[in-house]
Every structure is written in structure tokens, then in C-alpha cells.
Amino acid sequence: MAPECCKAPLLEGRGTKGCATPAQTLGNIVVSIVGTGVLGLPYAFRTAGWLAGSLGVAGAGAATFYCMLLLLDCRDKLREEELEEGQRQGQQDEERRHGSYTYGDLGERCFGPIGRYFTEAIIILCQTGGTVAYLVFIGQNISSVFPGSVRVSPATVVLAFLLPAEVALSFVRSLSALAPFSILADACTALAVAAVVKEDLALLAGQSAFDGGRSAFAGLWGVPFACGVAVFCFEGFCLTLALEASMADRARFRPVLLQAIAGVSAVYVGFGVCGYLAYGDATKDIVTLNLPSTWSTAAIKVVLCVALALTFAVMMHPIHEIVEARLFGAGGWWARRRGDTAGAGARGDAVERAALQLSRVAVVTALAGVACFVPAFGEFAAFVGSTVCALLSFVLPALFHLRVVGPAAGAWARAVDCGFLIFGVLFAAHGLYTAFSRP
Structure with missing residues (x-):
């Protein structure tokens, strides 16, 4: 089952009909999109330039909105086909009337079981990238809080403090x-x-914002980096269908989605520009590391990191869900190993529960180990955004749209789909090349 509730807690308990108001849905969209990536935007603007970075964020927001609409078009088309099939068979069940689909469902309807497996694999990689980024972010910020005489590396923070806490939370x-x-x-x-922003404005009030090497366009190769961070910032793409299904009036979802994407994009641009203009070439990959070493800023960092450490378990939920379905679900590895699962008895059930918890511990430990080898938050966020997030946000929606709606769509619509498909693949290839070619 695809993780359609990974970062929208207000969706919990919603039925297929949906009962969320436009205001509630707007809040859900913002909660599902905004994450730690926003604190890496000033560094992305430093790499690309304030104007190029602004255009990159605006372009990423517009492309994300358009591809979300592609998913909705695919869902509408499949719902129409199911309604027609139900009418021919004299059936009108609840599921056909409301047309609830997950991202994985679309993959299976378009390309069979392989499509579902591939879609869920991309979702897992995207979620994994986000969770590792959380650990890197927390490790670097907590490490910066310690006084200079106490040297605590981010890896030590992750392994000694975060790992035990996250293992305990994984049991929930x-x-x-x-x-x-x-x-x-x-x-x-x-x-x-x-x-x-308060610190940025205080710095900008005492200087000329465009002095000190602040450039509008810092170089061609900085633009893909900024776009990768921007794509990473638009989290929660796989929640599009669930967010739309949660509304009482689904016809109002598209304008609500447009308002949310436009508003978040404007905030991202303003925050990135202010951060870069305030610190210039001294802008760090996590802008909170630029804050002065005072008790107030240290408290902000600690509170932020504690909250992110707690929500890490929420981010892990869809990963655990898919892994456990493949290992312990019907036809999974554990079921095949045990043979007759129904007759295993209480002892077998206890062993299965222990194995399930062990799998969660193993996944969390593996991600913590990966986070210890990530050198910089900004570069990692750009890598995740330009690879798996690009595949999830651009390639798969365009591919599904060509498969489901393409035959009935016009030549221009198919050309746009092909353009997004090619762009997404090239963008992901560039991200891989950049990552592996870096010394």
C-alpha cells in the first residue's frame, strides 16, 4: 500500500467520501509540503544567484502543480472507466463512485504489478532521502550548539543520541x-x-543588499543545484490523491492546491533571497548555522531538532509500511518461510512480532549509518531532489498521463507530457552524474 498519509496528520481517519473543508485542505497541503528543506534554500541561492534561484523555485513550484494536476486527470479518467464498467455490469459500489486511488494504484493500473513495485520503490527512496536529511540536519545543528571547547561531531550526535531515541519510537x-x-x-x-528572517532583516538594515559579491546569476551549473533543492522542498507529492479525496467538495481542490503552491513558492523565494543577501558567500548549507552563538538561537536549534527527531518516526511510517507488507504480508518472505501462517500458534505469532520489530530496528539503524557518511545537508538535499524526487514528481506523472489520458488527449498535451518526461529523466541523470563525478 502506498504511503498516502506520510506527512499529513489531519488526514488520519478520513473516509473515502471526505469531509475536509477548503481551509482544512489548505492546511494539510502546507503541512505536507513544508519541511526542513526550506532552511537550505539560502545556500542554494548562493550557489545559483538570487535571481536564478528565484526562477528555479518558481519553476519547480509551477511544474509540481502541473504534475499534480496530471495525477488528478489520471484518477478522473480511471474513475470514468470504472463507472462505465460498473454500469455495464449493473454495479454502482461506493469505491467506484468516489474513485479513491493511491500513487501505487496508478502504477499498477498503468503497468501492472511491476508498475506498483517500481512506484513504491521510488516512494521508499524519496522518503528515505527525506529521513536521512532529517538526521543530517539534526546532527549538524546539535553539534553546532556545543561550545568550541567541546568537539562533538554530527555522526556522534546521530549514533549516540538520535539512534536510541528513534529505535524506541519505531516501536510505536x-x-x-x-x-x-x-x-x-x-x-x-x-x-x-x-x-x-529577523536576523536577516537586522543585517540587511545596516548594509547594501547587493554589495559584497551578491550576484543575480552565479553560473550555469548552479541552476540545477538550486532546482534540485527546490524540488526537494516540495515534499509530500505522493499525498496529492489522498488530499483531494479528503475534501467534501472535490471540485474545489484544484484552486485550493494552486493557492497553497503559489503561497509556499512565494515564501520560499522570499526566504531564500533574504538569507543569501544577508550572508552572501558566508551562507551555510543550513542557514540556522549562520545564526549568532547566543542562548536564544541555541534554544531555537534545540527545540527545532527535538521536534524533528519526534516527527522522524512519522516520516518512517510509510517506509515501515511498505517493507513490512513485502516481508510479512500475504505472500511475503515471512509467510513463505513459515508455510502455513494460520496454524503457527501463539509462539509463531510472538516470533513474527519480534521479527517485525527487528526489521524496524534494522531499517532505522541502516538510515542512521547512511546519515553518518553524508558530508553536507545542502548537497544531499539537491541530490535527492534532482534524482528520486524528480522521478516521483515529474517522470511518473507524465508517464501515467501518457498511458491513461494520452490516447484521448490532443497533440499539444502529449507533447507537454513528453517534455516533462524527458526533462525529468535528464534532470535525474544530471543529479546522478554530479554526485558520482564529485571528488
């Missing part, structure tokens, strides 16, 4: 119990953004 299997931490993390992110 109820998403509703974890969901409030996601809202807390977004509130703390807003607090950190406000603190950074």
Missing part, C-alpha cells in the same frame, strides 16, 4: 499517536524561519 505503530509531532515540527520550522 499507531500513526495517530505520532501525527501531532509532525504538526509540532512544522510549527518549530516556522519559528526557526521567523528567527532567521
